[in-house]
Amino acid sequence: MVHDTLCYIxxxxxxxxxxxxxQSALKQLSIHNQLKLLSHSRLYSSKPHGPQNQPxxxxxxxxxxxxxxxxxxxxxxxxxxNNHGRERLPNQRWGPRTLDLDLLLYGNDVxxxxxxxxxxxxxxxxxxVTFPLAExxxxxxxxxxxxLQDCKSKLAGDDLFVLDSPD
Numbered sequence: 001m002v003h004d005t006l007c008y009i010x011x012x013x014x015x016x017x018x019x020x021x022x023q024s025a026l027k028q029l030s031i032h033n034q035l036k037l038l039s040h041s042r043l044y045s046s047k048p049h050g051p052q053n054q055p056x057x058x059x060x061x062x063x064x065x066x067x068x069x070x071x072x073x074x075x076x077x078x079x080x081x082n083n084h085g086r087e088r089l090p091n092q093r094w095g096p097r098t099l100d101l102d103l104l105l106y107g108n109d110v111x112x113x114x115x116x117x118x119x120x121x122x123x124x125x126x127x128x129v130t131f132p133l134a135e136x137x138x139x140x141x142x143x144x145x146x147x148l149q150d151c152k153s154k155l156a157g158d159d160l161f162v163l164d165s166p167d
Contacts, residue, residue: 005109007023008136010102010129011040011060011119013084018058019043019163021084021099028080029062035076036154038063039101040133043163048125054096058163061104061132073152074116077101104129106136119143123152131157 013021025079040062048054050094058150066073084099087111104120111118119142123129130152131142 004067005107006038007064007066008105008133009062009077009106010064010100010104010132011122012057012100012102012128013098014048014055014057015096015098016085018020018055022058022060024084025080025099025101026060026062028083029064032076032080034066034068035073036065038065039136041135044128044164045134045161046128047159048096049128057128059132059160061129061136063136068120069104070109071113071116073102073106077103084125100128101165103144104133110143125155127152127155127157127160130155131160 002097011022011025015021026037026040029035032037041060044059046057046059048057068076081101082100102120102122102123103116103118106118109118120129123133124142124146130148134148134152138149142148142151
């Protein structure tokens with residue numbers, strides 16, 4: 001028997017109309033026939049992680065359910081990124097992008113594959129992930145037993161600005 005898995009997706013954009021890109025990604029998640037969009041956080045503006053000579057990001061987190069495996073979900077996210085003009089350049093980490101979709105959590109699973117690490121390796125260190133994720137599930141406990149609120153309390157969050165309210 002196949003069960004739907006609750007997953008959290010990090011969404012970011014800092015090229016083009018970033019708000020429209022994030023909203024379009026949320027729409028794509030909502031109409032994908034193998035995903036069910038449950039909810040999403042407000043949109044946030046944040047400074048870029050890594051090189052600072054690029055525009056600020058618009059970020060959000062979405063809660064979905066799916067019957068896809070983790071790797072198949074990752075490929076579905078890549079497809080949505082590609083539809084938004086995302087170019088993956090070798091050796092360009094933390095560079096500007098039209099759309100970035102990260103699989104943050106796949107149920108309570110720990111996935112350690114060459115192309116997929118879940119929970120997302122640096123999510124606990126990033127306010128643009130922990131604050132929107134805490135909006136969706138403030139009582140969340142990560143697969144390693146860490147409480148999300150503990151991660152959030154270690155981050156100032158003063159680099160985030162709320163842009164809107166969820167639909």
